[in-house]
Amino acid sequence: MKKFLSVILAGALVLSLAGCGANSGDKKSEGVMTYAEYNAAALESQVTIETYVQANQSWWEEENKITLYTQDKDGGYFIYNMNCSEADSKKLTPGTKIKVTGTKAEWSGEVEVIDVEKFEIEKGSYVAPATDVTDKLGSDNLIDFQNRFVSFKGLKIEARDDGSAFQYKYDGSGSHDENSDLYFNASINGQTFTFTVESLLCDNTTDVYKAVEGLKVGDAVDMEGFLYWYNGANPHITKLVVK
Numbered sequence: 001m002k003k004f005l006s007v008i009l010a011g012a013l014v015l016s017l018a019g020c021g022a023n024s025g026d027k028k029s030e031g032v033m034t035y036a037e038y039n040a041a042a043l044e045s046q047v048t049i050e051t052y053v054q055a056n057q058s059w060w061e062e063e064n065k066i067t068l069y070t071q072d073k074d075g076g077y078f079i080y081n082m083n084c085s086e087a088d089s090k091k092l093t094p095g096t097k098i099k100v101t102g103t104k105a106e107w108s109g110e111v112e113v114i115d116v117e118k119f120e121i122e123k124g125s126y127v128a129p130a131t132d133v134t135d136k137l138g139s140d141n142l143i144d145f146q147n148r149f150v151s152f153k154g155l156k157i158e159a160r161d162d163g164s165a166f167q168y169k170y171d172g173s174g175s176h177d178e179n180s181d182l183y184f185n186a187s188i189n190g191q192t193f194t195f196t197v198e199s200l201l202c203d204n205t206t207d208v209y210k211a212v213e214g215l216k217v218g219d220a221v222d223m224e225g226f227l228y229w230y231n232g233a234n235p236h237i238t239k240l241v242v243k
Contacts, residue, residue, distance in 0.1 A: 026124060029050060029099065031048055032050045033047055033049055034074065036074070041104050044104070044105060045104055046103060046104075047102060049077055050100075051079075052072060052097050052127070052128070053095065054068075055068070055201060056089065057069065059086065060081075065082060066081075066092065067081055067082070068092065069149075069201075069226045070098070071128045071147070071149060073128075075148065076148035076149070077100075077112075078111070079113045080114050082100070082102070082119060084119070088121070091121055094127050095126060096125070097124035099122055100119045101117045101118050102115050109229040110229040111147070111229070128148070131149070132150070132153060133145050133150045133152065134153050134154065134155075137152070137188060137191065138193070142227070143229070146228075146229050147227060147228070149225070149226055150224070150226070150235070151223065155188045155220070155223070156221075157184060157217055158192050159217045160185060163217075165184060166182050166213065168180040168182060169181055176213065177204075179199045179203050182209065182213070195235050196236055197212050197237050198236040208238055211241070212237075215240075215242070219242050220243040221240055222243060223241075224237070224239040225239070
C-alpha cells in the first residue's frame with residue numbers, strides 16, 4: 001500500500017538466496033501466534049507475530065514510519081506504516097527477526113498488520129528463498145502465498161493498452177524522473193497478468209527498474225518479488241531477467 005509520496009528509501013532489497021543463517025524452524029515465543037493462527041485471526045483483531053524482515057519499502061521521515069515485507073518459514077506478513085526511529089530503521093535489514101504487536105487489517109484484498117503498538121528486534125536471522133508460484137498464476141490458491149517472496153518463470157512480455165512494453169504509473173502518466181511505479185504485463189499459458197515495480201521498494205536507480213525500462217514486447221522473462229495484493233494479485237517485482 002502506498003499512501004505517501006515523500007519518503008526516504010530505507011534500502012535493502014531482499015537477497016534471493018536461501019537460508020542465510022536460517023533459524024526458520026525455531027519455535028514462537030510465548031504469546032506469539034503461529035502463521036496459521038495469524039491467518040485464521042479475525043480482521044481488526046490484535047495480533048502478535050514473530051517474523052523476519054525481507055525488505056524495507058520506505059522510511060517516512062516526517063512521521064518516523066516504515067513499511068516492511070516480512071516472512072517466516074510458513075508465510076508472509078506485510079507490516080504497514082510502523083512507528084520506527086531512523087536509527088532503528090537502519091537495523092531492519094534483510095534477515096532481522098522482529099516481534100510485532102498490531103492490528104490485522106485488509107485493504108483492497110491486501111492483508112496487513114497496521115497500527116503497530118510495539119516492536120522488538122530479537123535474536124535470529126532468516127532470508128526466505130523465492131517460492132516458484134508460476135503454476136499458481138490465475139488459480140484461486142495463489143492467494144495462499146500472499147506477501148511471500150516468490151518467483152515467476154518463463155513468462156512473455158505483452159503490450160500495454162498503448163502498445164508499450166511498460167508504463168510509468170498505472171495509467172502512463174508518470175515518468176522516470178518522477179520515480180514513478182512501473183507497470184507491465186506478462187503472460188503464460190494464454191493468460192496475461194500485471195506486474196509492478198514499486199518505486200518505494202525499487203527506485204529508478206535499481207537494476208530491476210532499469211531492466212523493466214529496457215523491456216520489449218515479446219521478451220521472455222524470469223522474475224522474483226513479493227506477492228502483494230491490490231484487488232487481485234499485484235506482485236511487487238524486485239528482480240527481472242530477460243532470457
